[in-house]
Amino acid sequence: MKVKPVSVYKVPEYPGLEEFLRDPGLLSKNVPANWRNNGIVWAALVSFTLGSPGIACSQKKQPRIELIRIHEHDTGLTIGEFEEAGDSSFIAPLFRHGNGIGAYGCVMIMPPVFITEQEAKQIIINELKKEHLVFDTNAQPTHKVVVKTKKTIWEKVKGKYNTRDTVESHELKFDGYNKELNFAFCFVSKEKYRVFADYEPETSSVSHEDYIKTGEKLRAAISKTNAVNAVIFYEPVPYPDWKDRSVRPDRDQWKTEGKKVAIDSLKAQVADFARWLHAEQITKQ
């Protein structure tokens, strides 16, 4: 046997990724029946690949019922809806810029890019300053917010290994506070995620982190206090923009580009928050 190079090979008549993505309808129109019938998978599919879900929230003072709808981006159809009881404090909605879900482990997925907690604080403070909103990074609201978190502990009992669910309580330290408005902000960073996300051991080689889910959890915990006005920002966790690329960026290149995308997304979250504050007449424009 010898190595025999092939001189001519007909290009296969199924498209490469770049060509495929020129027709976004191909992905949304061809979905396995099992996925259509599975609400969680379908919502994730919409969120990841068919377009960003929109979230409509009303944030009036009590009585307040928050109606959250998830829309399919291209058709506008409502695909998910739930209600959340409100309270007497102002809790801003999560302003959705960035996927907020990161995955590790599988070689098919680019590693997530994160903003450090310090960087995020600085970005948020600077962006709020542009809106004449001054937040103090050393101050905290008078009322404490305690968040309960489920942790799964792995232990050996009477010679056998087992998992045990425990509940830990941790105080939520805000990243900035404006005393005049009695308004605090918190950024769900990688570090906060480790403390406040409900942890379960991963049994797959792919593990995922849902910053939006954890952000919603913190909102709910703050809401229960009825005493703190707050907004939660979250790690945007961007992915490469496949539609504009013929080749996947290399990992180092993506670390730089992804960071820029993440920072822009966080700035957009802050800009939305400033608009919301004005719209709710919490500040005067």
Added chain:
Amino acid sequence: MHLTLHLTTSCNLNCSYCYSPPAAGGMEMTREIIDQSLKFAIREFDTNIGVIFFGGEPLLRKDLIEYAIVKCKSMEQEEHHRFNFHFKTTTNGVLLDKDFLEFSRVAGLNIGLSIDGTQQAHDVNRKFRNGEGSFQHLDKSIDRLLQLQPCTNAMMVVTPENVQWYAASVNYLVTRGFRYIIASLNYDGKWESRHLKELEKQYKKIAVLYKKWTLAEKKFYFSPFEMKFANHIRGNEDDCYSCQLSKRQISIAPDGRIYPCVQFVKDGISNTAYSIGNIFDGFDSNRERLFSRSVEEKEVCSTCALKKRCYNTCSCLNWQTTGYINTVSPLLCETEQVLIPIVDRLGEELFKRRSPMFIQKQYNVAYPLLSMLEDEQNFVN
């Protein structure tokens, strides 16, 4: 990053195609080497570390698997989950008992089972030292394993001796409940032209099965086909499927020496020329030297129209078959030229028919995550 711990070079089987038969006396990893390997891993790598238990037959040292996992869990808890370990092992299945399966469930240890397909296909190569086939010894554990770990990988090896049952074996494994089938050819085998003709025939039969299952929206993964679809569809990104010789995975021999891939460890003592450092002192210059050689363009392939679809970049396969990490195996060249056109005709047909499963699996970059979410839902329910 994946860290493969070669816990022992001993084995309870005597498979004809084994690439790491034990040296006299065998070698066993100590607990100290495990401790140091884990410390090395968290020092050198990112926050998500896959620990793979390998051998020899790793289940001969269940005690070390248990020790290593306990150590990892305690390191995670001490450091407040600053990093995650996840665990895998590849076993011949003979020692898979109820207690170990229960332990693996609790510990989150993913088990890959070495099984070549039907009993005929399996027993022709995978035998005990007395010549008896091992199929029946693992057959009884399969149902229990799949019940606890529905995503278990079936690791098949196809050789000239069992190629005639390749399609039947894939069919058997999928029918039995395996959804992830990783099939490799034994490139070190004595392949003749009649075997290559048979291989082509078998790939065509598998293509028929693949089409049937995909159109029925059955979820499964069959590595040689998926990889060829992927490297056409995703083009230059196919580097993400390669190990990149020590950049994405390393192997630790029982004595603590680091090797770029499992195949280089061999018996743990006779191939130190390919060691790239040790867990005490870290990597040495051999790591970059071997990596640079592995990515050199292969002159003989430079004009080939299939060079970007081909496994010619797999350094351990090249080394195993030619003795050089950057010299391509003629057998690989032949078998790739058989496989690629069959996969491409299948891809054309599935795309033309707008198969939802084909489209999502091959074109949706979030497919692994979506698939995992679906599995979590299904297994919980």
